[in-house]
Amino acid sequence: MKARNHLLSLLFAATLLVTAISSSADVVLPSVDSRFVSVKEINPSRDAGYVVGDKLQRTMILTVKQPYILIKESLPIVGYEHRYRGQVSGIELTGIDIEEQRESKQSVYTIRLEYQVFKIGRVAKPAILRGEIVKLRQQGSKDVKQFRMPSFNFRTSPLSVYGEVNLKNELSPFVAPLKLHADKEWLALKIAAGVLAASLLALLYILGARTWLPYMGGAFAKAYRKINKLPEDEQGLQQAISTVHAALHQVAGQSVFGNGVEHFLQTKPAFSVAKPEIERFFALSRQIFFDSHTPLDLGMPPKQWLKKFCRQMRDCERGLRPEVHA
Amino acid sequence: MQDQQLNDWRTHALTLESEVNKVVVGQENPVRLITTAVFARGHVLLEGDVGVGKTTLLRAFTRGIGGGYQRIEGTIDLMPNDLVYHTYLGEDGKPHVSPGPLLMSGQDLSIFFFNEINRARPQVHSLMLRVMAERTLTAFNKEHYFPHMLVFADRNQVEREETFDIPSAARDRFMMEIPIVVPPAHDIMESLIFDTRFHDVDQLISNVPADILKFDQLNSFAKVIQENIQASPALRKYALDLWLATKDPVAYGVKVSNVDMKRLVLSGASPRGMGMLLRAARVNAWLNNRQAVVPEDIHAVFHETIAHRLVFSPVYEMRRTEIARELLTGIVNAVAAP
Numbered sequence: 001m002k003a004r005n006h007l008l009s010l011l012f013a014a015t016l017l018v019t020a021i022s023s024s025a026d027v028v029l030p031s032v033d034s035r036f037v038s039v040k041e042i043n044p045s046r047d048a049g050y051v052v053g054d055k056l057q058r059t060m061i062l063t064v065k066q067p068y069i070l071i072k073e074s075l076p077i078v079g080y081e082h083r084y085r086g087q088v089s090g091i092e093l094t095g096i097d098i099e100e101q102r103e104s105k106q107s108v109y110t111i112r113l114e115y116q117v118f119k120i121g122r123v124a125k126p127a128i129l130r131g132e133i134v135k136l137r138q139q140g141s142k143d144v145k146q147f148r149m150p151s152f153n154f155r156t157s158p159l160s161v162y163g164e165v166n167l168k169n170e171l172s173p174f175v176a177p178l179k180l181h182a183d184k185e186w187l188a189l190k191i192a193a194g195v196l197a198a199s200l201l202a203l204l205y206i207l208g209a210r211t212w213l214p215y216m217g218g219a220f221a222k223a224y225r226k227i228n229k230l231p232e233d234e235q236g237l238q239q240a241i242s243t244v245h246a247a248l249h250q251v252a253g254q255s256v257f258g259n260g261v262e263h264f265l266q267t268k269p270a271f272s273v274a275k276p277e278i279e280r281f282f283a284l285s286r287q288i289f290f291d292s293h294t295p296l297d298l299g300m301p302p303k304q305w306l307k308k309f310c311r312q313m314r315d316c317e318r319g320l321r322p323e324v325h326a
Numbered sequence: 327m328q329d330q331q332l333n334d335w336r337t338h339a340l341t342l343e344s345e346v347n348k349v350v351v352g353q354e355n356p357v358r359l360i361t362t363a364v365f366a367r368g369h370v371l372l373e374g375d376v377g378v379g380k381t382t383l384l385r386a387f388t389r390g391i392g393g394g395y396q397r398i399e400g401t402i403d404l405m406p407n408d409l410v411y412h413t414y415l416g417e418d419g420k421p422h423v424s425p426g427p428l429l430m431s432g433q434d435l436s437i438f439f440f441n442e443i444n445r446a447r448p449q450v451h452s453l454m455l456r457v458m459a460e461r462t463l464t465a466f467n468k469e470h471y472f473p474h475m476l477v478f479a480d481r482n483q484v485e486r487e488e489t490f491d492i493p494s495a496a497r498d499r500f501m502m503e504i505p506i507v508v509p510p511a512h513d514i515m516e517s518l519i520f521d522t523r524f525h526d527v528d529q530l531i532s533n534v535p536a537d538i539l540k541f542d543q544l545n546s547f548a549k550v551i552q553e554n555i556q557a558s559p560a561l562r563k564y565a566l567d568l569w570l571a572t573k574d575p576v577a578y579g580v581k582v583s584n585v586d587m588k589r590l591v592l593s594g595a596s597p598r599g600m601g602m603l604l605r606a607a608r609v610n611a612w613l614n615n616r617q618a619v620v621p622e623d624i625h626a627v628f629h630e631t632i633a634h635r636l637v638f639s640p641v642y643e644m645r646r647t648e649i650a651r652e653l654l655t656g657i658v659n660a661v662a663a664p
Contacts (some may be wrong), residue, residue: 049634245662245664289561290560291619
């Protein structure tokens with residue numbers, strides 16, 4: 001019977017001890033009293049979606065009224081980890097920085113805190129950045145006041161889901177979707193698409209005989225564009241005639257002369273409608289290059305006639321019926 | 327004054343062509359080329375089978391031009407002196423010397439026809455080529471001049487035995503090589519067989535009016551043509567390009583079927599050849615009533631003045647005619663003007 005009483009006493013004492021330890025780990029302290037200190041907090045912009053390894057920055061700005069000052073030694077040190085009912089929270093302080101600004105009636109302390117998440121779970125769970133305890137003392141006095149700063153609630157998320165999970169139970173409205181930052185990939189994709197588009201355009205340009213539109217690559221189309229750029233003088237006229245000769249050469253696949261017009265038209269019947277103009281062109285060429293006595297009446301300045309003739313040949317080249325009669 | 331002279335002579339030249347064409351039918355192009363050679367004062371090689379009318383053609387021209395016509399047959403035993411004289415025993419029993427074909431007409435010799443020249447020995451070629459080049463001959467201690475002479479020579483291209491091919495240096499002295507072939511038109515061929523006027527050559531030739539041209543004025547008038555028919559800078563450049571293309575056809579992208587172009591041409595046209603080409607082109611321009619040469623004038627005489635001058639690799643010599651024609655056609659097609 002005596003032994004039984006001892007055992008009960010021991011159990012009661014152990015229960016009291018556990019209760020006492022648990023209570024001492026989560027000391028209930030008064031909130032910030034505005035008579036002595038005011039707090040301004042800058043919390044992380046989001047409160048969910050944190051996974052193991054993520055860091056949270058938090059800034060507390062304490063305005064301590066005179067004659068009190070902050071006891072800096074009361075602030076936690078790097079590596080400190082809150083406990084709740086004897087269990088570590090899994091949120092560790094990884095950086096702390098204090099700035100002090102003393103004024104006549106108050107002192108402003110800017111405390112920058114950095115925490116890192118070291119907890120992982122299979123589902124999203126609530127977590128907390130528990131408010132740190134700050135102690136104030138009155139200068140020249142042993143009076144010390146301590147307050148707990150406001151805490152910050154957030155949620156941690158699992159890196160990935162293993163096994164079967166009942167989403168209905170775990171579908172927390174606070175869980176934000178996991179988003180990957182794909183800005184660089186998007187940029188690379190846009191650049192690659194741009195390069196691909198430019199390459200395709202270049203390929204089309206090359207396959208299209210270096211022209212941007214169909215039929216622009218024809219010999220007479222090119223000659224027409226070139227003639228328009230030549231100067232309006234004797235040399236420009238000679239160059240223009242040479243350009244048309246070169247176009248005829250290109251179309252026929254060989255040199256074409258005045259006595260070869262019939263053969264040219266037999267092999268390229270699309271130009272047959274322009275036969276009189278072709279013959280006049282050779283007369284013009286002969287007059288300019290070989291025999292100035294060659295009789296010729298174009299009815300307009302040679303360069304102008306040549307442009308019209310070249311446009312007519314270009315139309316023939318494109319399979320059109322020439323609209324301009326030179 | 328010179329314009330009038332040019333016009334008058336052109337009229338005569340066209341009349342001559344017309345008359346010769348009436349006698350030798352179906353040969354308009356050779357007739358035009360021979361007329362060109364006559365006014366360009368160039369010797370001519372005739373190419374063609376036997377019996378196609380070469381002699382008739384030359385006799386008809388001689389009658390129209392005036393002056394003497396002489397002819398000699400090339401044989402393997404022909405010696406150079408056979409061109410100059412021949413000896414015989416006269417009725418008086420004494421040896422006599424008579425002038426040979428070259429001397430017989432004296433300075434009035436207008437056309438000398440050397441038939442089958444490649445049957446004669448190189449010694450004969452040598453004498454003939456000297457007379458062609460210098461138009462003089464030293465014989466009987468005397469210098470004989472043939473200022474109006476044009477040589478027409480015929481090559482037997484069919485038979486190769488007992489022939490002596492004319493070397494390229496000798497061929498180069500001829501202005502043209504003119505092919506004379508049987509006219510392809512059937513009505514002309516039938517006419518040549520059945521029309522009795524073609525059976526008597528002497529009678530046929532007599533139909534050509536005599537002395538349409540003045541043979542002894544041809545040299546001076548040829549000079550007038552060459553001085554009055556102009557060649558523009560563009561044409562000069564074109565002629566130069568043609569010349570370069572004969573030397574290096576590969577550079578101009580010219581191809582001949584079944585021929586290794588890099589090995590084909592050993593030597594292109596000579597400066598003399600190109601000079602003759604332009605002389606002939608000027609005459610062609612004049613005959614066509616132009617005052618300046620145009621590329622078509624060059625084309626009209628290009629094959630005939632250049633083909634026989636080209637020197638090919640021996641492996642291609644057997645196909646010379648065919649290859650030369652294709653090569654020169656390729657050059658004309660490849661070289662642009664202007």
